[in-house]
Structures are given as structure tokens and as C-alpha cells.
Amino acid sequence: PPEDVRAASQSGDDRVYFNVGGVVFQTLEATIKHLRNKKFKLTDPDFLSRYYDYGRREYFFDRDPEVFRSVLNYWRTGRLHLPASMCGPQLKEELDFWGLREVDIEPCCWNSFNQSMQTVTSLKQLEIDRNPSYMHPTEEMSDTTNTSRLCHVARLHLWNLLTDPSYSKAAKIYAYVSLVFVLLAIFSFCASTHKLFDISDGSSNLTNSGSENSQDININISANHSKLHQKPTTTSTPNINLQKHWQDSFSSRIHPALFFIDIICLVFFTVEYLVKFICASPRCQFVTSITAVIDLLAILPDYLELLLYLFAPELLVKENTGIIDFMPFLRLMRAFRIFRLIRRVPGLWIMMYTLRASFKELSLMLVFLLVGTLLFASIIFFVDDPKIFTSIPHGFWWAIVTMTTVGYGDMAPVTAWGQIVGSVTAICGVLIVGFTIPSLVNNFITYYNHIEFVVQKERLLKILA
Amino acid sequence: PPEDVRAASQSGDDRVYFNVGGVVFQTLEATIKHLRNKKFKLTDPDFLSRYYDYGRREYFFDRDPEVFRSVLNYWRTGRLHLPASMCGPQLKEELDFWGLREVDIEPCCWNSFNQSMQTVTSLKQLEIDRNPSYMHPTEEMSDTTNTSRLCHVARLHLWNLLTDPSYSKAAKIYAYVSLVFVLLAIFSFCASTHKLFDISDGSSNLTNSGSENSQDININISANHSKLHQKPTTTSTPNINLQKHWQDSFSSRIHPALFFIDIICLVFFTVEYLVKFICASPRCQFVTSITAVIDLLAILPDYLELLLYLFAPELLVKENTGIIDFMPFLRLMRAFRIFRLIRRVPGLWIMMYTLRASFKELSLMLVFLLVGTLLFASIIFFVDDPKIFTSIPHGFWWAIVTMTTVGYGDMAPVTAWGQIVGSVTAICGVLIVGFTIPSLVNNFITYYNHIEFVVQKERLLKILA
Amino acid sequence: PPEDVRAASQSGDDRVYFNVGGVVFQTLEATIKHLRNKKFKLTDPDFLSRYYDYGRREYFFDRDPEVFRSVLNYWRTGRLHLPASMCGPQLKEELDFWGLREVDIEPCCWNSFNQSMQTVTSLKQLEIDRNPSYMHPTEEMSDTTNTSRLCHVARLHLWNLLTDPSYSKAAKIYAYVSLVFVLLAIFSFCASTHKLFDISDGSSNLTNSGSENSQDININISANHSKLHQKPTTTSTPNINLQKHWQDSFSSRIHPALFFIDIICLVFFTVEYLVKFICASPRCQFVTSITAVIDLLAILPDYLELLLYLFAPELLVKENTGIIDFMPFLRLMRAFRIFRLIRRVPGLWIMMYTLRASFKELSLMLVFLLVGTLLFASIIFFVDDPKIFTSIPHGFWWAIVTMTTVGYGDMAPVTAWGQIVGSVTAICGVLIVGFTIPSLVNNFITYYNHIEFVVQKERLLKILA
Amino acid sequence: PPEDVRAASQSGDDRVYFNVGGVVFQTLEATIKHLRNKKFKLTDPDFLSRYYDYGRREYFFDRDPEVFRSVLNYWRTGRLHLPASMCGPQLKEELDFWGLREVDIEPCCWNSFNQSMQTVTSLKQLEIDRNPSYMHPTEEMSDTTNTSRLCHVARLHLWNLLTDPSYSKAAKIYAYVSLVFVLLAIFSFCASTHKLFDISDGSSNLTNSGSENSQDININISANHSKLHQKPTTTSTPNINLQKHWQDSFSSRIHPALFFIDIICLVFFTVEYLVKFICASPRCQFVTSITAVIDLLAILPDYLELLLYLFAPELLVKENTGIIDFMPFLRLMRAFRIFRLIRRVPGLWIMMYTLRASFKELSLMLVFLLVGTLLFASIIFFVDDPKIFTSIPHGFWWAIVTMTTVGYGDMAPVTAWGQIVGSVTAICGVLIVGFTIPSLVNNFITYYNHIEFVVQKERLLKILA
Ligand SMILES: [K+]
């Protein structure tokens, strides 16, 4: 019918002219009338009449013509398709002018539009996250005393020096010095566990090596490393060994060089934290910020250990004490100093933001992996050798190792059915990883490019100014 | 020749004017005449004459000008290229108007057009799958009794409460409660196989551990785990162990806490299934639906086991009975409760749909892997140590483990030729996975975005309404 | 200068009008004159004058306006940028009309244009490969005898029946029957190596198992599977075993079921080959075609073995004969029957074409892997334990296993430097695979889509006809 | 307000006409006036007036209309969005004309523009790197003697013959000959470490094999290969073995065939280097170029070893000498000859350039991997068996092997917490690799395509010339 209507009305006088930014669109009255049931700006006579140019007998809109083409097609067909070569925010603006809503867009075009808009939204969030209010202490000029003002300016300068490497040359140098201290602290932390820095007296060393050469070490090797899950009763021996190991590790004195590095770093980070605390304008906001909490968590274990070492060394060596179980956790907390790197290396905190912004995709991937783990661990438990897959929870490890295609080989199915399940597990793992990585990657690249854009823009504006 | 024709006819009076939505296209009569052997709307004089505007001496079409540009080029050159920036459905509509078929499109442009159209088709299928008819019990108002109508409304409400989390607040809460029960049931299922929840009396435990510390266990370890394929004669010992293991596992009483959880979950899922069965309008359609079958399959094994446990416990402990071989299968069926998660986590059933929609790509990947497995298992069998690769079927496991790059290391070629074959296998595996994953991924992302679109659209329409 | 020139010449009368398919482009005489040093059609006065419309005082070209925009910009600036939304062949055609060559395109736009053109070229090659001339025996109607003509038609029908599943219903059924025979032959081939189908008499079996339980098998296990490279002297024992293994394998009679399947398949494939040979029109072309050679290679070993089995069975059991070394190779050739699948599964031969068309990318990947293997095997040999990495060629295996991230664990660096080299190897492997897979994947997807297009087009044309 | 302003001013006479290359854009005076606070060419009355055509009462710009659409929209809305279908350099040129800077572009459009521009920049750098000045010795015609000129031409020819395979047929042949020599040298290097080419006298061989069959070798196997980290005291034995191994390796005479190949290759590369040195025009630049340094580094170790072998063979066999520690390093340097391949295989040096150009992305990936290694090695050390994870540095190896999903299995967590950490490590590894590979890949493909473009362009131009 519409075709007939149009064909019949080819008298030529019922054409409507839309001049949009110089481009003249023509349509028929019949077309316009025939879809007035959908409501948007162009179906509103008041809106139209405001833009009517009586002299030239056309509607004149001072807008971009490209989007109007889509809008006019919407009027003609009732379906809103968008030009693919236009970016989301621009489209949004034009659609707003024409009174069209996001829900009017057809599914086939909505996707790229929505993605573009989501990116813009998440980048705005990224900008807010990057520049929290406590990072830029505002100048409270309420008090008139000169000293206070001077003090405030000094605080402001000091704050920027410590936190913004692009603030000045000195700030840049400070950033590098700070990075060196972080790396030093991490080095000390790692090295302290290595035998090269083990200065426990020779006799213990000799005993240790002696016992290792003895018969029982061979038993241990065959028991622990023959890729077999340990039965509860056999683990008793390793447990004793483990306890002894920890004792040895704590009773051994720290290497003087590392101790020195530790002390130096501790002083540096303590001073840094205190200066920042003093300079931060809304202090409570600073203290509760993630970076400050991480900094504190990275300092505290050292102080705690130092206190124990200085005032209660007997707690570190005495057996059968609760403190001995507490120590590994304390030491583990020292690993928090690695997180300090995140604040200092741009790529790392962009990745943090990416992971937070990609929370949905990431949790989807984890759910997939979890369900896969559950499923395949259950199945393998029933179809394969129960000597290898002793329980379903134990099978989780095998399933996850297989799905990530790491495949240590400490557990591997040996029956035909088990191997079929194993094959399916590996293929599913490959699929899951392949499915979810690309969406995560896109987020990261978007974020990374945006940060690059902001940095480059600031630099260019500085140069131009 | 055509160039000469055109050049010769530059008198200016034989131009034809096409006004398409305001944009005036000009071409020469000669051009139009010279390709009349191809049939489409514009070569039909009746069609053309209907759109001729005698006043302005031009053809006026109230259509989008962008596609007409392609159509006119088709008329000029006989080759139909499409604008890349236009989405499939819009192109389809316009091509239909101009009487052009899909087969007229050039191969270079057909691909993106076809992909776009396929996506639209598969998304429509997805919508149908998501909203089966039994999910929306229609109101059969034929009977006039008031009670029946009231009952019907109640059923409708109850049905929506149980199945559509976006129906109301209560439905959302119910969805979370239901998820908790599913997770509880899975936890119980997994935990029941772990030694922590093993309450078999100490004596058996002692015997078990005692035997493990004894001489023969060492033999078992070396026999089973030395990464060697078991010879038929040596498997006899593990077989006895396996049988004993299963006996122990079944004779051991279930931990009271897990038993309690199992009973609670069983009651919950039974009630849920019954209520759904009562509320579902065409009941036979509900019963045969996949979700209902899975729900039933997840309940039945528990009842079966419960019946056996209550009325025929001797079947569970008696040796040499058929039932003992049947039990692992029964227990394996309990793993079906993991599938319940799929209905409750959106990402999971989108993945299910993706896998179903990507059946062609998936089967292609599996065929590739299968052929690779066959080929490389055959070759490695002949070129490597027959002690490791005892038969071609046994080599399948090695081939698939290598091609997915899992590489457990339980089988690895040791001869030079075997290692060359192994290298080729690994590279082929990497290629196969790399070849087929991207097409699958695209499907998933499309589906996922579409569901997002639908959900967002529904939410926006609710807000706007 | 050009800006001044243009600005100065704003008298309005020196404008040149190009009407390209209805779109009027305007430029200044000065602009046109100022770049006459570059030669193409528009700089040729003869060409221009042919298209001049004296009535309307404009040049009229009955071409697509979009490309002319680029051409005009080339005239203005001397740099040829192409519209991104247009496909290669269309661009090529338009550029040819305007007398512009591929080398005139700017590097930034050349890439997508070139890729588009290369795809078109390789798809044309694919079409030629898919439809070799011998596949469509032409009707030689030179001889007038009726019998000969009838015979020819029969041959044509038979040929299509055997080779083109889309020819008729019968052809489709034949294709499936043929596939079943291929799968049967493969099954028989794989199963014959499995112990389930081993019907060697009990005594030999007993001896075998007895020897395995004996002392020496333990030595073998520790020697072969302790993940240590075999020293030359120790391999002598396995060699003897290996020889004995092969003897056993050949002296053992084939399982009657498998023997029956083998004979049936052999007959089927022989008949199929002969019929095809008779029907093929230029017979020499058929015989030398890849598919026919594979078919022959898959049949021959069976006949050879059969002949040996029937007429010279003593060759199969006699020790110290040359034939015994020849046998594994003969058996390996039986694996050729797997290649038969390729002709019968569309995905597989598309992959073959992809691999051939991606020869450049594939060889690049292999060169990368080879150089990486060479480099890292050399380095690891010098920095790690020479007991594990006994020679550089031996290190190749480790390097390739690490670079493909398979990581069997049969060889792994143990020294600190070795582990650093190992880390670099793994990262390089990940990079190499990541670098080269995407370009290969694109080729495959293009090919696969094209075949889909051709198949769909043929089906649609059949329906429409 | 702006909407009202525009609507109110619909008198029709205040329209401004911009004719850009034939396309007439119309806007309102009010729109133009209302955003005069932003400064660019169009807001400059002088600039505008220069382009005003008084006859036609319009501004006429002889530019591309597509970009002007964006520029006009910028004027209207204050936001600069760019057309997606236009390539960077073209946009840049147009924006420069309109006086718009990169910082004016909106973030949503900046990304693709910036990427396009960066690609152009890096490709220019690639061209400079590929054609260093010393590669094209310029003709210094200052001296008038005929001999000198002749000599110069000869040098030029010789230089091109040796370095540019596309220079002539002879140059191409030379390139292949050179490649064969490189491959020969690499083969000799690899083969010399293999036992097949070991010609040490039988007695030593016998002793060797005898000792291997003896008791102590079994101890070694269990000590080294039982996937256990070696304790410091136990490594003493391997150390002795290692030393003895190197002694054996060096005292053994080189196989005459390999010795002959080595000498031939050495002569060839020496002559090649000398000829190049003579022909290179600015010799100091040649000597310090990377390729020349690599060539020299690949020759020197051979000469050094030869000298030692000829004049001080006792240094090679004497125990407890410093030279013995120096030898592995010397031999390792022979691996440099592998780098010679890079100069001769185009794909390889393109990859080198890619890696250099992708320095930022690559270092980001390495930082990610490093931080992940640090973090997970620290955590696993505290939560898993200290017998396996003896120290944090030792855990690095496990972490990197897990994150690259190689998973040798020489170290694997055995406790529940350790396995949870291991799972997280594997997933993080997959994420890190997935995050950073795509950006690297894009660079490589861009570079690779560009080189293809250049090569093809040169070939086409040669054909056309
Ligand atoms: K692996």
C-alpha cells in the first residue's frame, strides 16, 4: 500500500523540503503523514513550524545533515538505523535534538552506539578516579594570617612534589628515587628468603645438609614429589619438617645488608607517609584512600616484626606458641610492598582500573571457569582412578590447571574415560579463555589510549600555553 | 566501446534525472539502455513510469539516497557493491525495494552483508528460545466461573515469581534464595567426597593408612604414577584397589551435616518442581522442556539413593553385585545439579545459546582436532618408542593433550623423529585453536551484547512508561 | 603560495565544474593548472574535452561521485587518499577509469586497498583450484556413433555421482556411504594396534606379561621414563626390545573382524578409484591430481602387505632381514587413508587451501619458531646442566616445547641462568604465536566465508531457476 | 537558548553559505557568532574575507567537503568529531588548513586519529632505519682522476651486490649463497655438540658409558631429575661432573667434517666482512652499525678458539685454570652467528623493528609479568610447602612458568592454599598475555604490510619505468 500511495501522489506539489545545514532532503507529505503514530520532535507541528522558512518554502535546520538522513529514514520506515561512521557522543547529541531515544534504535545499530557511549561513560569515571578531591588540596583562604597562607602554599607544593611527577623536575626526580626505594624493599624481601643471604651458623647448616644426604631425605623425595597426592597419615612427617623449617627460618638472624636496607626503606616510607599525611588537605579522606591504606599496610608488618624482634625475641623461637602460626601471615603481609609499585607505574594502575571497569566480563570469565571446574572435577572423580583423583575438591586443582592449559602433570587421568573427560576439559578451557579475553582486552586498550590522550593533551597544552 | 558511447553522447539532452530523497543523480540514457539485459525494478518501464514527475522532468523516489548510489552503479557497471557503513537489515529493505536479490551482490561486499543478516536471524532465534510459549501461560478465559479465574491469576503470579527475577522484588529475592540452595547442594555434593567429611570409623581409617605405609603401596605408586601406560596384567592390582575403594566410599556413612543439607535441598527442589508443574499452563510442554528435564534429572538420583539407603542398604555394601557397577553412574548423575546453575546465571545460558548457534564453527574445530589427533597419533605410534605409545588409540590422548598445549608430560616422544612429529603436533594445535576460536568469540560477544540490549531496553521502557 | 593563489583568484569566473553522476564538484582553474606535472586522465586535455558539456558548461562523467572526490583531492594536493568505506574491486575499477595507478595511492590508504585486492585474487585462485578442468569432463561430440555418445553421457553422470554431492540425491547418499567407509578404514587402522584386538596366542601373551613383571622391566621404566635423555649405550637394550616388539606385532595374526573390514574397504576404494579412472575425461590429468594420488597411496600399502602376507609370510617373521626395517614405513603409509577425510569434509580442504594461500605467513611463523629454537637451544646448552641439555639438537625439543607453551616437563632448566633463558623462551614463544596467528586466521575466515557464499549462491540460483 | 535563537531568526536572510569544493553548506549568522570565543581560522574575519565570492555571495573553499562538515559542526557545537572513514594524514592536512589543532579533537575521535598518525610516524622511522646513509655510498666526484672514479663505481657495484638482493640477478644469487653459508655455519655449530659427531676415542667413550651404567649415575638421576630443587651441598657432585663434562667436550677433537665446514664459513664471512669494509663509503659509520658489529661478533670467537687450539691447546685441557670458565662464554658467543640470519630473512628484521617500535607495549607486558611473578612467588612461598618453594627467588621460576601457561610441572603447589594461589597465577598469566599481545600484533602487521607495500611499489615502478 505505501508504495501505491507514493506512486499515486506523484503530482509533484506535495513534496516537503528539509534543508539541513545546506543539504536539501525531499520527501512526500504522504510519507510524513503515514507514520505520525510514532512520537518524536518532527511529528510535533509546533516544533516543525518554528523551523519553517516561508521565503524559501522549506524547513531549515542548522544541524549536521548526516544524522538527519537516518532520522528521515526513520520517518519513512519506522526503523532507526544509524550511520556507522559517526561516534557515539555526536550521535547522542543529534538524536537528542531530534527527540529520539536510545530505545528507538534498531538492535543491529544499537550495539556499536551503546559501546561507544559506555566507553565515554567509563572514561569519565576513570578521570574522576584518577583525580580524587584530596589529591588537589584546595586553597582555603578564609584565615587572613600570613603565616598560615605561607604554610598552606608550602603544603600544596610539597603535596604536588610527592604525588605528581609531572609537577616539576624535582617531582620527577623524587618519583624515580621513590621507585628505587620500592624496588630496594622488594629486593630485600625476596633476597631474605634465599639461601645466599642465609647467615645461620655453620653447624645448623651442616646438620641440615647432613640430614639431607641421609636416608630419610630420599624417602621424603619419593613421598612428596612422585606426583602423588599425599595421604593424611604420610603428611605428618612433612608437617614436622614444615614446623622445623619455619623455626629455622625465624631463628636465623637476618643478613646485616638486608637488615640495613630494610631499615633505610622503612624510614623512607614512614617519612613519606607522614609528610603526605600532614600535607593532605582533607586528612580523613587521604587516610581512607586505597593508596594510603596500601602504604600503611606495607609499613606496619615491618614495625610489628621489629618490635617482636627487639622486645620479645623468645616468641620467635619458642615452640608450640600461637605466635608461630601468626608469623607466616605477618610475613605474607610484607608482600604488600609489591603493591606500592602499582601507584608508581602507570601501566599497572591503568590495569587496575581496567580490571575494576571490566568487573562484569571478569566475573563472567570466573563463573565460566568455576562452573567448568565444578563440572569436570565431579565427572573425572567418578570416571578416573580414585587413587589420583581422591576427592572432588582435589579434582578442582586438576580441572583449573587443565582449563588454563598449564597442565603441570602432577595429576593426569589414566583411564580411557578419564582421558576423554580430560580432552573435553582442555577444549572447554581453551574456549572459555578465548571467549572472555577479547572483551577484557578492548577495555584495557581503550583505557590505555585514553590515558595516553590525556597525558599528550596536557603536554601539548603546556607547550602551546 | 561504452566509454566512446558516453563521450559521443555529450549533447546534454539525453541525461536522466533521478531524485532520491532530495539527492539528484544524473546518468545518460545510453548507460541505462546498454545494460537492460539484467532484470530488476529499474529496468521495468512500468515501475519507472509510476515514479516519473512530469513537472520537474525527473524520477522521484522517496527513499534513502545512499543505497541508490550503489544501485545506479550496478546499472552502470553490472556489478553491485554495497556501502560498507550501512547495516544489513537496512540494506536488505532498500535492495528489496529496488528489486535486487542477494545473489546479485559481488563476493567482496556479500560477506559483511551476509554476516549482518545472519546475526539478525540468529538473534531472532535467540529471542524465540528465550521466551518459549509455556513460559507465558496465556489466560484461557473460556470458563466463566470466578474461582477458576482467580486460581488462574494466582498460577500466573506464582509462575512469574518462580521464573522471572525481573517480575517483582519478591521474584528477585526468590531467585537469590534459589541460587543459594543450588550452591548448597553443589557444596554438599563436592564435600561428601572429601576426607574432611569422611566419618568412617577409625579402625578402617587406620587399616587404610596402615596399608598405605606398607610395602605394596610403594609398588603401586611406582606402577601407576611413573608416567607409564599400565600393562594389562599390572592393572589387576589397581582394579582390586578401585573396587575396595568404592566399597569403602559407599559403606561409609554420610556426614550428618551434609545429609541434612542434602535433605533440605531435596525438599526445596522437589517443592519448586511441583509448584512449577502445577502453574505451567501447557504442562506437557513444560515437562519436556530442557530446563525441567535437567531439574528432574538433578532430583531423581537423590531419591534413588535415598530409597536404596533406606530399604536396601545391603546392596550398597555387598560385593560382586551388579548394583556396585551401577552406583558410580548414579553418583555421576548427581553432578547434574551443577547444570541448575546455568538457568540461574545469565552468562551461562548465553554461552549455551552461543555454543548451539556456533554449532557449525564448533564442529569444524572438533573435526580439525579429531583429524589432527588421528593423524599425529598414527604417525607418532610408528616413529616413537612403542613402550610409551603402546597403540594408536592410546596416542590419541597424547595428541589431544599436545594440540591443546596442555602438555601434562605423562607421555612425551623420546626419539628424534618422534620429537619432530611432536613439534608439528604442537604447532598444528596452536593453529587449529587460533583458527576457530575467533569466529566463536564473535558469536558470543554478539549474543551477549544483544541480551544486554534487550535487558536495557526493557528497563528503559519500564522507566519511561 | 597555493593558498595565496587560490585566495587571489576569488573572482568567481575561473571555477571549473565537474558533474559526476549528478554531484557537482567545483574547483579553481589555478588548482587544476598548478599540478599538471603529475600525469593521469584528468590532466589529459583530449580526455577532458570529450566529456565537456558545452550547453551546461561543465564536465559530465557518468561515474560514481565518491571516488571522484578522492581523485579531485589528488589533483588539489598531489596525494591520493581513498574512501575507507569502499571495497577494493570497485575502487580499482574507478581508479582505472581515472587513469590512476596503484603506486599513486598513499601508504596509509594502500594497505586496506591492497588487502582487499589480494583477497579477491586469492579467492579467484581458490575457485580455479576447486574446479579443475578434469573435474568437468567436456562433451566431445566429434564422433557421430550413437553408442559412443551414450557411453559418454553415462560416464559424465557416473563421474558427477562420485565427485559432486550436490549433483543429485543419489550423489549425496553416495558421499555419506563413502564417508562411512573412510571412517571404517580409519577405525580398523587404529584398532589393529590396540591390545583389545590383539589375538596373538596366550603363550606369547603370557611370556610378554611375565617378562614385564620381571626385574628387567623395572630397569626399563627407570631408564626410559625418568625424564632423562638416553645415553647411547643404554639405548641398545630398548632397541632390542623395540625390534622384538615389532616382530611380535607383525607375527601376530590380524583380528578377523578387522581383517574383514580391511578387505571390504580395500574393495570399495579400489572399485571407486577404477570407476573414477574410467570416467575421468583427460585421464592423465586425473591420475596426476593430488586427490587421486592420495587415494592411490592409501590403497597401495594394503595391497603390498596383503601380497607379503599371502606369498611371503616368512619375510614378516624372519629376523635380521631388511624387510623388517621397511615395514614400519609401510605401515606408516597406511596412515594416508586419514587424508581421504580431507576430500570429504569441506572444512578440511578449505583449511588446506588456507594453509597453501597463507604459505608466506606460515613460513614466516616457522622461520620465527626455527630461529627461536636455534637461539634458545644454543644458549640453554651453555648455561644449564649438560646432563639435561646434552647437545644443542637435543635442546631443540625443549625450545619448541617451551615456545609453543606445551611444556611437557621432560626437560626443564635447573640453574638460575637456565631458568632466566627459559622464561625468555616462553615469552618469545607467546609473542611469536600471537604475532603470526591473527594473519593466518583472517585468511581462513575469508576463505571459509567465500565458500559459504559460493555454496549459498548456487543454492539460491537453483531455487530461483 | 541556542535553539530559541535559531528558531527566532528564521527570516531566511541571515544565512551564510560555504561552498566547499562544490558542496554548499548553510548555517545561520547567529550560530557562527555564538561560538566566536574559540579561535581557529574560520573565526578570523581576515581569513574568511579572503575566500568570499562577492558575485555568488558565498565563501568558496577549494577543499574537501567531508572534513568541512566536521569543522562546521565544531563551529555549531564546540565539539570536534572527525569522520571515521578518513585516514589520519588526510585529516591532519585538512585540519591544518582550517587552523584546528590535535587538542581540539574530542577524546572519542582522537584515538583512531592518533593511532593513524603514530603509524605514519613510525613507518617513516622504519624507512630511515632501513636505509641508513652508509648503505648508499654517495658518489664523491670531487677528484678528477679516471682511476679513482672507476674504482668508486666498482665499489658501489660491489656494495650493492653484497647488500641489496634486488639490485641484480647476481646479487640475488649471492644472497642465497650467503644464506647457505650462514645455515652451514649454524649447522656445524649445533652438530658439534651432538654425540653423532663426537670422535673422542673409544676408551673414553667406554669409560663414559661404563660409569653411566654404574651405581653413581643412578644417584645422579634421582638427585637431578626427581623434579626437586637441588640443595647447595648436593650440587657439589654435579659441579664436578659439569667440570668434567666441559673438559671432555673441549679435549675431544672436533669432527673433521665440521672443522672443514667451520674453516670454509670462517673464510667466507671474513672475506665478506673485509669486502664490505672496503666498499662502505663512510667506513666508521659502517663499522659501528649494528649489522656489522653482529657480523664481527660472529667471526671473532672462531678466530679466538682457533688461536687457542693452534697455539695453546694445553689451556683447553688443563684443569683448575681460569680459561676453563671463560670457554663456555666464548662458545656461547658462537651462537651469535644465528643473528646473521636476521639480516638475511626479511620477516626477522621486520620483527626486530616491531619489537623496537613496540618498546612501550613490550615493557608494559614485561612489567606486568614481573609484578605478577614477584607477587605470586612471594605468596606461594608463604602458603605452600617450603620443601618445593625453597625461597621467593626460586618461586619466580614457578610463577613465570605458570603465567606463560608452560607449566613444566617441576614445581607445583601441593597445599590447598597453594593451589588456589596457583589457579589465580594461571588466570592472571592468561589475562596478562591476552592484554598485551594484541597491541604488539597490530604493530607487527602494520610494519609487515608497509614493507610489502614498499617492495611492491618499487617493483611496480621498475616495471612501469
Ligand atoms: K602447558
Ligand SMILES: [K+]
Ligand atoms: K605442561
